[in-house]
Amino acid sequence: MKIINGMKVYVEPSYEEMSTLAARLVGAQIRLEPNSVLGLATGGTPVGMYKELVRMHKEEGLDFSKITTFNLDEYYPLSRESDQSYYYYMTDHLFSHVNINKDQIHIPNGEAKEVELECINYEKKIQKAGGIDLQVLGIGNNGHIGFNEPEESFAKRTHLVDLVEDTIQANSRFFDSIDDVPKQALSMGIGSIIKAKKIVLLANGSHKAKIIAETIYGDVRPQVPSTILQFHPDVTFVLDAEAAAELKKYIK
Numbered sequence: 001m002k003i004i005n006g007m008k009v010y011v012e013p014s015y016e017e018m019s020t021l022a023a024r025l026v027g028a029q030i031r032l033e034p035n036s037v038l039g040l041a042t043g044g045t046p047v048g049m050y051k052e053l054v055r056m057h058k059e060e061g062l063d064f065s066k067i068t069t070f071n072l073d074e075y076y077p078l079s080r081e082s083d084q085s086y087y088y089y090m091t092d093h094l095f096s097h098v099n100i101n102k103d104q105i106h107i108p109n110g111e112a113k114e115v116e117l118e119c120i121n122y123e124k125k126i127q128k129a130g131g132i133d134l135q136v137l138g139i140g141n142n143g144h145i146g147f148n149e150p151e152e153s154f155a156k157r158t159h160l161v162d163l164v165e166d167t168i169q170a171n172s173r174f175f176d177s178i179d180d181v182p183k184q185a186l187s188m189g190i191g192s193i194i195k196a197k198k199i200v201l202l203a204n205g206s207h208k209a210k211i212i213a214e215t216i217y218g219d220v221r222p223q224v225p226s227t228i229l230q231f232h233p234d235v236t237f238v239l240d241a242e243a244a245a246e247l248k249k250y251i252k
């Protein structure tokens with residue numbers, strides 16, 4: 001582990017080892033504070049971490065019974081029953097395999113009629129739960145965290161986002177056709193994310209190498225939303241060797 005710009009950076013040889021380490025960090029949080037509030041991410045990256053957390057639950061008794069979760073985002077509009085919804089993803093990869101209390105699970109409602117109200121209420125629920133103790137993040141090729149796309153200013157709270165072409169393209173691999181990818185999403189804001197006490201960001205693959213270097217070393221700016229993490233006091237990057245490749249020139 002290296003400390004770069006005040007942030008912890010772990011580089012693991014493979015996706016499997018990266019996923020195991022990420023699960024250990026989340027597992028340690030759960031064991032140390034069994035009533036933790038976790039912020040959770042979806043996408044391809046954390047699938048291995050969830051798999052390992054499920055194994056830790058089944059084989060090592062990792063106890064989710066007092067855990068509360070808030071997911072970063074959800075497509076809009078999209079029914080939670082759709083197998084592309086993040087509700088479906090979370091049920092499939094984690095919630096249906098562990099002893100989490102279903103009342104303690106929160107995911108923005110992609111079917112909400114009153115979007116503004118849904119966003120305000122989501123923030124209120126996070127506050128009422130006492131804020132997020134540990135936030136897991138993936139990262140988009142363009143530096144989005146949650147679905148906070150590059151903007152002229154940092155979005156503060158949960159809000160409706162217009163997905164950019166790059167994201168629609170990247171996520172089309174999960175859909176039958178690119179036309180099926182929703183054009184909008186509800187996402188926690190950058191402000192909501194950086195209020196978390198701890199942040200663990202996962203990235204793997206050579207396509208993430210450039211944005212990881214930019215996130216850690218680039219100027220902090222809303223056009224690359226992930227750069228805001230440089231201002232957070234407790235960020236851990238968990239990378240595979242490919243995603244860390246562009247850091248080599250900096251790590252001595």
Ligand code: PGA
Binds near residue numbers: 044045140144
């Ligand atoms: P991925 O997505 O894990 O599928 O690469 C990450 C993201 O877009 O935040």
